[in-house]
Amino acid sequence: MSEYLVLIYAEEAALGASAPEMFNTMMKEHEEFGTNNAASLRGGNALEATSSATSLRRDAAGKLVVTDGAFAETKEALGGYYVIEASDLDAAIAIASQVPAPFGGVEVRPIRVFD
Numbered sequence: 001m002s003e004y005l006v007l008i009y010a011e012e013a014a015l016g017a018s019a020p021e022m023f024n025t026m027m028k029e030h031e032e033f034g035t036n037n038a039a040s041l042r043g044g045n046a047l048e049a050t051s052s053a054t055s056l057r058r059d060a061a062g063k064l065v066v067t068d069g070a071f072a073e074t075k076e077a078l079g080g081y082y083v084i085e086a087s088d089l090d091a092a093i094a095i096a097s098q099v100p101a102p103f104g105g106v107e108v109r110p111i112r113v114f115d
Contacts, residue, residue: 029100044082
């Protein structure tokens with residue numbers, strides 16, 4: 001079995017402007033996803049908005065530069081993730097296809113194993 005990271009992206013403005021009922025429905029769908037896929041789930045969390053992010057980079061001289069905000073400004077931002085276990089990529093995609101993402105989409109990436 002392999003582990004995969006399922007990254008959940010959303011358009012933050014659309015999510016923030018959604019009616020409370022829509023948010024409640026989405027949260028219920030995430031609870032159902034967790035229940036239906038409990039055997040495959042290894043972890044996961046929702047993230048605060050990109051406005052709360054702090055980015056760290058090193059400049060050409062190696063000096064640490066700390067800035068407010070995410071690394072890149074994009075239409076869709078990383079809003080949360082799940083770590084899942086699946087037999088192969090096709091199985092991971094089958095699980096990830098059930099993740100609620102009404103304001104964006106999901107990305108599936110294998111977790112690298114170092115021997």
